[in-house]
Amino acid sequence: MGQHQGLAIERRLLLAIALSGLILVGELVAGFVANSLALLSDAGHVFTDLVALSLCWFGIRQATRPATPRMTFGYHRVGILVALFNAALILLIAVVILYEAYQRLRQPEAVEGVLMFSMAALGLAANLVVVLWLRGQAQRSLNVRSALLHAGGDALASGGVIVGGLLIFFTNWFWLDPLVSVIIALIIAAAAWGIAREAVNIMVEASPRHLNMDELVQTITSLPGVNNVHDLHVWSLTPQLHALSCHIQVNDSLLSQSASVLEQLTSMLREHYRICHTTVQLECPGCESQDLYCQLPPEPSQKPEGTR
Ligand SMILES: [Zn+2]
Ligand SMILES: [Zn+2]
Structure with missing residues (x-):
């Protein structure tokens, strides 16, 4: 504006x-x-x-x-x-x-x-x-x-x-x-x-009502170069302002190649889902947890092996 x-x-x-x-x-x-x-x-x-x-x-x-x-x-x-x-x-x-x-x-x-x-x-x-x-x-x-x-x-x-x-x-x-x-x-x-x-x-950080989460997951994984998506969070700051964070698994490749996947993802989210604040963690196979929706512990683990 x-x-x-x-x-x-x-x-x-x-x-x-x-x-x-x-x-x-x-x-x-x-x-x-x-x-x-x-x-x-x-x-x-x-x-x-x-x-x-x-x-x-x-x-x-x-x-x-x-x-x-x-x-x-x-x-x-x-x-x-x-x-x-x-x-x-x-x-x-x-x-x-x-x-x-x-x-x-x-x-x-x-x-x-x-x-x-x-x-x-x-x-x-x-x-x-x-x-x-x-x-x-x-x-x-x-x-x-x-x-x-x-x-x-x-x-x-x-x-x-x-x-x-x-x-x-x-x-x-x-x-x-x-x-x-x-x-x-x-x-x-x-x-x-x-x-x-x-x-x-x-x-309570509910995902925006205009979003169909199943469809969103499908659209993300159907992007060329994306193998899977997990640890997905979508929330709203205000009724009009939405944010998303996720991990996506890509093939082991040059950063410049992954960057184009990232660019596709963020512009797709902005244009089709009105999500304007996106944070994506790119991973190659090997991330510990593959849960689509992550399980947050009630408090951070004190064990040293719990930290990455
Ligand atoms: Zn998470
Ligand atoms: Zn991950």
Whole structure:
């Protein structure tokens, strides 16, 4: 990504974050004034949107921050830590909404329908502006694309509050307010679950979900010059940044010949599997362990013969 383009995305994201923050405050205030749980729930949903946009912005910023001797991977994973924390927070918000909705379904409270749908309409309009702002960037950045997907869910939630507010205005069916809240709480919980699952997968060094490992192994071993692959590790630093390390066995040959095998392997991994950080150990027949996936001991062996 060019620096100019990165700056353009950053600026648009910051604007979107500021706008979402305004809507969040507006919906919180209007929600309390109108006594509308649905509007407060929508504020909760705008909060998840704010989190997604902020993480996206954070991720793009991290890409410009260099690695250091202490942080050799750079700071990419910090975003995952933040995502996990936020997912827990969002799940908690969903639980609180569900509990409050349960109370209100048993004992409906009077709600200000007009304020409810006008604030939600404002939120929907702001959401639309954010989508239009970021749409141009979505083709270039996976991060932005996922934030946009999230904004789509937001429109659904705001739409629910608008319809609920209108119906309450005409009919005084106050139970609609907690009902809409339950739907929004479920949307929020689903979003949080998705974020948490992805973050945990990355934390435990799971291989990226878009990878079929059997197929990957087959593709590597089918490269001319590669006899076998073992001690294979594939992991992700962030949802978009993947790394791989492995041993490959090649025939005993000149280093310059092996280098072309290596070149083929790394470019294949980059182009077909979006794995951009590759570490390969070239071996001729005779490596001790041939396990495809290595067995790491719980702690390093103390025996001198255990060291190579
Ligand atoms: Zn290993
Ligand atoms: Zn080996």
